[in-house]
Amino acid sequence: MPALGFGNMAVVRDExxxxxxxxxxxxxxxxxxxxxSTGEIRDFVSxxxxxxxxxxxxxxxxxxxxxxxHVNPVLGFVSILAIAIGxxxxxxxxxxxxxxxxxxxxxxxxxxxxxxxxxxGEALSFGMMLAGGSVVVLGLASNWFAAAFLAFTxxxxxxxYSMWLKRSxxxxxxxxxxxxxxxxxxxxxxxxxxVSLDGLALFLIIxxxxxxxxxxxxxxxxxxxxxxxxxxxxxxxxxxxxxxQILLYTLILVPCGMLPFILGFGGAVYAVIAAISxxxxxxxxxxxxxxxxEPVATRAAYQLFAFSIVYLFLLFATLLxxxxxxxxxxxxxxxxxxVELWQWVAGSLS
Numbered sequence: 358m359p360a361l362g363f364g365n366m367a368v369v370r371d372e373x374x375x376x377x378x379x380x381x382x383x384x385x386x387x388x389x390x391x392x393x394s395t396g397e398i399r400d401f402v403s404x405x406x407x408x409x410x411x412x413x414x415x416x417x418x419x420x421x422x423x424x425x426x427h428v429n430p431v432l433g434f435v436s437i438l439a440i441a442i443g444x445x446x447x448x449x450x451x452x453x454x455x456x457x458x459x460x461x462x463x464x465x466x467x468x469x470x471x472x473x474x475x476x477x478g479e480a481l482s483f484g485m486m487l488a489g490g491s492v493v494v495l496g497l498a499s500n501w502f503a504a505a506f507l508a509f510t511x512x513x514x515x516x517x518y519s520m521w522l523k524r525s526x527x528x529x530x531x532x533x534x535x536x537x538x539x540x541x542x543x544x545x546x547x548x549x550x551x552v553s554l555d556g557l558a559l560f561l562i563i564x565x566x567x568x569x570x571x572x573x574x575x576x577x578x579x580x581x582x583x584x585x586x587x588x589x590x591x592x593x594x595x596x597x598x599x600x601x602q603i604l605l606y607t608l609i610l611v612p613c614g615m616l617p618f619i620l621g622f623g624g625a626v627y628a629v630i631a632a633i634s635x636x637x638x639x640x641x642x643x644x645x646x647x648x649x650x651e652p653v654a655t656r657a658a659y660q661l662f663a664f665s666i667v668y669l670f671l672l673f674a675t676l677l678x679x680x681x682x683x684x685x686x687x688x689x690x691x692x693x694x695x696v697e698l699w700q701w702v703a704g705s706l707s
Contacts (some may be wrong), residue, residue: 378594380420399467404452404480405487407447412669413444413540419673420544420559423622423680428499428548435498440540443507447536449484450515455523458585483544485513487517495547505542510527510539524586527593534567535560558616559673565610566669569603569642576600576645577655596654600646603661607642609696614672623676626684630675634668 376387393401417440421433428436452459454472462469469475488511496504518533524530542552543558575582575589576596582589591599614631617623623631648657678684 377558382537395545397474398421400474401483402538403469404451404475406448406485407445409448409537410441410444413537414441414679415670416559416563416673417441417540417544420541420556421480421547422544423555423559423617423676424545424553431598433547436495437544439491439498440507440543442487443511444540446484446487446491447511447514449480449487450511451519453480453484454515454519456480458524458587459480462581462585464581499547500550502550503543506539506543506546510536510543513539524588525592527588529588530571531568534564534571537567538563554620555617555622558613558620561613561616562610562672563669565606565613566665568606569610569638570631570662570665570669572599572603573645573658573665576658577662597649604642604646607639611639617672617676622678622680624684627672627675627679630671634671637664638668 361427371413414437419438421428423435426677437503452468455465456468456470459468466472470477470480488508491506492504495507514533514536518529518536522529522533538560541563542556545556545559545630566596572590575591578600579591579596583592590602594602612635614635615628618625618628618631639663641657644657645654645661648654
């Protein structure tokens with residue numbers, strides 16, 4: 358079933374065999390690691406999708422910090438590190454599976470696997486090792502509910518999104534976007550071993566933010582996606598339908614951005630930031646909807662894409678600052694927690 362992206366199953370089987378063989382020859386693998394050049398190390402790091410990983414780390418950290426309760430700073434740091442490694446594993450497995458389409462897209466053809474700098478089997482074994490290690494470390498550092506949640510997130514992104522949704526439906530980033538929205542809930546689970554309305558609110562913000570963000574990019578890069586055979590919404594439903602969907606999701610996103618304030622874990626500062634940045638987000642989405650003639654249309658789409666990153670950062674950064682320094686909501690200045698964290702960081706650097 359090539360439409361679902363499963364036509365490569367024979368290749369998948371072969372790569373698992375190769376990866377298994379590489380794992381057996383541990384001495385050879387260790388020797389190879391010791392002789393890796395800076396460029397090779399950089400290529401393996403790029404497999405982790407550092408930009409995506411940084412967003413995951415940031416939102417998971419916010420989920421952890423805004424959750425009432427106490428976490429040992431060392432174990433909290435290890436937990437966030439494990440979540441980061443899990444995100445990197447997802448990115449690595451995604452690049453392994455998508456190597457064929459990356460090779461024909463201008464913005465991805467220089468990635469390590471399609472460029473031939475890293476073999477597919479190496480990427481697969483690297484991603485599997487990181488995935489398993491991150492889940493075990495998170496379970497030991499926090500609790501096994503959070504670890505299971507991380508394992509599910511890795512599976513959802515690497516298998517459900519990458520191997521199925523991405524090549525089979527124009528709603529790929531809507532459904533698959535859930536994987537990118539789970540980290541705040543994992544951060545909350547690190548503290549409490551469960552999820553609450555607070556975590557669900559943060560999930561919903563990222564989930565609703567994903568379609569306008571990626572569809573704006575898809576409008577700009579529609580030819581690239583078409584060349585790779587990826588059924589992004591602009592290529593299936595057309596640019597006008599995509600612009601309408603962007604506006605619709607933004608209309609839902611902006612009021613949902615106020616949920617932390619409504620639920621009481623975001624203060625007045627958050628409410629002001631969310632309202633102003635939400636208004637800006639809506640104006641840019643409206644410009645995308647209205648401007649349909651080039652080059653203005655492409656410029657409007659790219660401006661929305663760029664600002665959407667700022668929008669999400671502002672919301673989560675404001676929550677983080679409020680809860681660290683007691684600026685509103687349920688946040689209260691937890692001086693012992695701040696001092697303990699600072700002492701641990703200072704001790705680690707000394």
